Amino acid sequence: MQTDPKVLVALDFASEADALAFVDQLDPSACRLKVGKEMFTLFGPQFVRQLAQQGFDVFLDLKFHDIPNTVARAVAAAAELGVWMVNVHASGGSKMMKAAAEALAPYGDKAPKLIAVTMLTSMGEEELPELGLSANSQEHVLRLAKLAQASGLDGVVCSAQEASLLKAELGKAFELVTPGIRPAGADLGDQRRVMTPKQAVEAGSDYLVIGRPITRSDDPLATLKAINASLA
Numbered sequence: 001m002q003t004d005p006k007v008l009v010a011l012d013f014a015s016e017a018d019a020l021a022f023v024d025q026l027d028p029s030a031c032r033l034k035v036g037k038e039m040f041t042l043f044g045p046q047f048v049r050q051l052a053q054q055g056f057d058v059f060l061d062l063k064f065h066d067i068p069n070t071v072a073r074a075v076a077a078a079a080e081l082g083v084w085m086v087n088v089h090a091s092g093g094s095k096m097m098k099a100a101a102e103a104l105a106p107y108g109d110k111a112p113k114l115i116a117v118t119m120l121t122s123m124g125e126e127e128l129p130e131l132g133l134s135a136n137s138q139e140h141v142l143r144l145a146k147l148a149q150a151s152g153l154d155g156v157v158c159s160a161q162e163a164s165l166l167k168a169e170l171g172k173a174f175e176l177v178t179p180g181i182r183p184a185g186a187d188l189g190d191q192r193r194v195m196t197p198k199q200a201v202e203a204g205s206d207y208l209v210i211g212r213p214i215t216r217s218d219d220p221l222a223t224l225k226a227i228n229a230s231l232a
């Protein structure tokens with residue numbers, strides 16, 4: 001068993017009972033859990049507390065993006081919930097990210113890791129011009145990641161395709177959380193900038209966010225076990 005599991009299973013279920021039945025089969029030493037917008041909107045903070053009480057590290061993936069005061073209060077509320085990681089959008093800017101980091105300072109070593117979303121892994125480079133951006137995806141992600149680092153954040157959400165560049169430019173300690181992970185041959189769904197679990201870790205990903213390839217697999221436990229084995 002691992003002491004610092006790299007796989008964060010994305011719990012994107014429409015039913016709380018189905019999610020809890022799935023979680024009951026998991027071991028906190030084999031994976032961490034991610035709760036996103038669907039489950040938090042449906043089942044709220046009590047659902048998150050329950051996962052934490054079952055011994056899981058929880059990444060609360062609500063991608064806060066608002067004025068600095070609102071985001072600061074939201075990340076502090078996440079810290080009160082006892083989550084392990086929380087995130088904001090880097091495109092909210094440095095004032096917003098600094099306010100979030102300052103709001104977590106009083107929690108000391110109990111503070112959740114604070115990370116910033118750079119460019120969604122569902123987006124392809126060809127979508128940047130419609131946002132008024134002339135950079136390619138590596139340049140865009142690097143720019144936002146540098147801003148997040150300068151704002152005092154612990155790391156970023158990016159695609160594993162940008163991981164080696166970010167590690168080289170921003171150093172080993174700046175943590176990279178990478179969704180868009182697909183075992184070889186798996187359905188991509190709406191993900192565009194993808195890599196396999198093994199490639200992602202080799203490229204420098206610290207944590208791999210994996211949802212449907214595990215939760216919708218015929219045998220989710222066997223799939224998780226195979227992914228963990230591929231990383232060993």
Ligand SMILES: O=c1ccn([C@@H]2O[C@H](COP(=O)(O)O)[C@@H](O)[C@H]2O)c(=O)[nH]1
Nearest residue numbers: 010036119120121179180209210211212
């Ligand atoms: O850039 C991002 C940011 C967040 N996500 C979230 O990760 C999971 C991925 O699920 P899969 O089923 O493995 O595609 C999902 O909860 C997203 O909201 C992301 O995919 N990309």
